[in-house]
Amino acid sequence: MGSAAVHAAKDILFLIGVILFGGSCSSLVAQRFKIPDVVLFLLLGMGLGPEMAGIVGVKADSTLNQLILIFGSSYILFDGGAGLKLKVLREVWITLVVISTVGVLITAGLVGLTASWLLGLPTITALLLGSTIASTDPATLVPVFKQVTIKERVAQTVMSESAFNDAMAAILTFSVVGIAMGQGELSLGGAVLGLLSNALIGVAAGAILGYIAAALIAHEKFGFLTEYAPLVTLMAVAGAYLTAERFNASGFMAVFVFGIVLGNKDSFGFRIEDQEQDRLEDFIVTTSLIMRMFIFMLLGSQVQFALMGKYLPAGVTLVLIFMFVIRPVTVFCCAIPDRRARWSFRELCFISWSRETGVIPGALAGILLGMKVPGAEIIASVTFIAILMTILIQATTTRWVAGKLGLLVEGEG
Numbered sequence: 001m002g003s004a005a006v007h008a009a010k011d012i013l014f015l016i017g018v019i020l021f022g023g024s025c026s027s028l029v030a031q032r033f034k035i036p037d038v039v040l041f042l043l044l045g046m047g048l049g050p051e052m053a054g055i056v057g058v059k060a061d062s063t064l065n066q067l068i069l070i071f072g073s074s075y076i077l078f079d080g081g082a083g084l085k086l087k088v089l090r091e092v093w094i095t096l097v098v099i100s101t102v103g104v105l106i107t108a109g110l111v112g113l114t115a116s117w118l119l120g121l122p123t124i125t126a127l128l129l130g131s132t133i134a135s136t137d138p139a140t141l142v143p144v145f146k147q148v149t150i151k152e153r154v155a156q157t158v159m160s161e162s163a164f165n166d167a168m169a170a171i172l173t174f175s176v177v178g179i180a181m182g183q184g185e186l187s188l189g190g191a192v193l194g195l196l197s198n199a200l201i202g203v204a205a206g207a208i209l210g211y212i213a214a215a216l217i218a219h220e221k222f223g224f225l226t227e228y229a230p231l232v233t234l235m236a237v238a239g240a241y242l243t244a245e246r247f248n249a250s251g252f253m254a255v256f257v258f259g260i261v262l263g264n265k266d267s268f269g270f271r272i273e274d275q276e277q278d279r280l281e282d283f284i285v286t287t288s289l290i291m292r293m294f295i296f297m298l299l300g301s302q303v304q305f306a307l308m309g310k311y312l313p314a315g316v317t318l319v320l321i322f323m324f325v326i327r328p329v330t331v332f333c334c335a336i337p338d339r340r341a342r343w344s345f346r347e348l349c350f351i352s353w354s355r356e357t358g359v360i361p362g363a364l365a366g367i368l369l370g371m372k373v374p375g376a377e378i379i380a381s382v383t384f385i386a387i388l389m390t391i392l393i394q395a396t397t398t399r400w401v402a403g404k405l406g407l408l409v410e411g412e413g
Contacts, residue, residue: 012064018055022048023293036144036395037289038296042388045300056301060366065298072291073139073359074241074255078233079288080142080159081259085152086267089260092157092341099334100164106333108134108172110326111318115382118321119314125375128176132365132379133322133386135169137358138162138252140395143292144356148399150407154347158354163256164199166360170250171198173364177373202253205244209236209254210261211268217280218270226276230283233262252360299362303388307381315385323390328352346405353401356394357386 026040048056058065089096111130115121121129141162145155213236217229225232237255244254265271272280308315331352335343365383368376402408 015056015058018048019293019297020290023290023297027289027293030147034147034399036140036147036398038140038143038292039391039396041293041296042300042391045297046303047300048297049301049303051303051305056297058298058301060302065302068291068294068298069359069363070241070251071238072295073252074237075234075291076142076288076295077138077163077252077256078237078240078259078262079146079284080138080163081256082263082284083146084156084160084260084263086260086264088153088156089160092153092338094338095335095341095343096157096160096164098338099331100161101168103161103330103334104134104165104168104172106330107326108169110329111322114321114326115318118318119311119378119382121375121378124176124179125379128173128368128373128375129379129382131169131173131176132368133357133361133383134172135165135360136162136355137360138166138256139292139295139360140356140358140391141354143288144354144395144398146288148402149409150350150402151347151409153341154350154407158351160256164253166250166252169360170364173368177368177371198249199253201247201249202244202251203257205247205249206240206254206257206259207261209240209243210258212236213258214262214265214268214270218265218272226272229272229276229280230287233280233284234287236262295359299359299387302362303384304380307377308384308388311378311381312385315382316389318382319386319389322386323355323394327355346407350402350405350407353394354398356390357383358391362387 022044023037023041026044027037030037030040045056047053050057108127108130111133112123112127115129116123116126119126136158138159142159145159149155213232216225217232218226236258240254240258241251245251261268328349331348335341335348335351361383365376365380369380373379399408
């Protein structure tokens with residue numbers, strides 16, 4: 001028994017070493033060629049996975065994978081929230097709320113109609129597919145916008161949408177699952193109430209813990225944990241996520257709001273010395289990089305080529321329609337009515353292009369396979385196709401598209 005535990009520990013240490021070494025090399029290459037590092041992490045993971053080199057093999061439903069997925073995504077979201085500015089969010093909050101709620105419903109409905117026509121799926125299965133891939137991916141988008149500097153309000157709208165819409169997509173997905181499994185009826189009123197409850201509890205948990213953390217590390221009198229600020233972020237991210245989940249709310253929303261509050265601590269009268277602030281920022285950047293390496297290399301290693309190949313032509317066609325038609329329709333319908341934000345055509349075009357599918361849809365697809373939901377195999381297949389296509393195409397071209405639309409800040413290009 002002891003030898004088995006030692007053997008398992010050695011396997012995990014080897015896995016950690018491979019991911020850190022491969023991720024570091026990939027990060028250097030990404031920096032050299034100015035492309036998002038998550039793209040190379042994903043490709044490397046595919047190459048090292050069981051279906052190719054066979055070096056990295058962590059099952060999607062394993063405890064290790066779920067731990068990395070949950071904590072890694074949470075910390076990346078915290079990092080994204082910490083970089084947002086309250087004054088910018090006040091300007092675009094209407095668009096943000098609409099696109100994170102109504103936008104998810106529009107996307108799910110249009111993808112469902114297209115899938116029903118293109119793949120010949122039953123209506124409920126097609127709608128379930130649409131719900132699964134309706135949310136954007138914070139684990140991809142946050143790092144991309146850390147590397148590609150564009151107009152503040154555009155970047156922050158896209159990152160905030162990716163944090164907030166996972167709650168709506170999850171609620172919608174499991175509402176449809178209930179119907180598919182013969183356990184309930186789709187209720188728009190119930191979905192809206194569930195979303196409001198989910199959102200409010202998540203926001204409250206994140207705001208309260210964010211304020212407490214800011215006070216402990218930056219209060220003039222009570223900030224006795226200033227020297228331990230990096231450790232406070234680790235504890236508080238886990239605490240914010242678990243607190244929200246304990247009350248059946250969105251843990252991802254809680255950690256994102258926690259990041260916003262801590263990142264805007266000056267607005268609440270808290271301030272730490274520049275040296276301590278630099279040390280904290282260095283720790284957050286390094287930890288987020290490590291989390292990206294683990295999440296995307298493991299996600300790449302879990303891509304099932306045989307499953308994807310079964311529905312490849314129709315799946316690729318559906319994702320292309322999703323990228324070039326459905327997403328732009330959703331963005332323009334949700335953002336144009338917001339007169340306060342005064343979005344330009346170029347800004348809306350860029351937001352339409354920035355909607356990578358990734359960790360959250362992948363996790364939902366895995367859950368559906370585990371539950372043996374009718375049509376789960378084709379849903380998982382198309383979801384993996386969407387993950388690969390959107391990350392490899394959209395994330396890679398983010399800088400180029402932003403440049404063509406004139407949205408890069410000075411010094412980028």
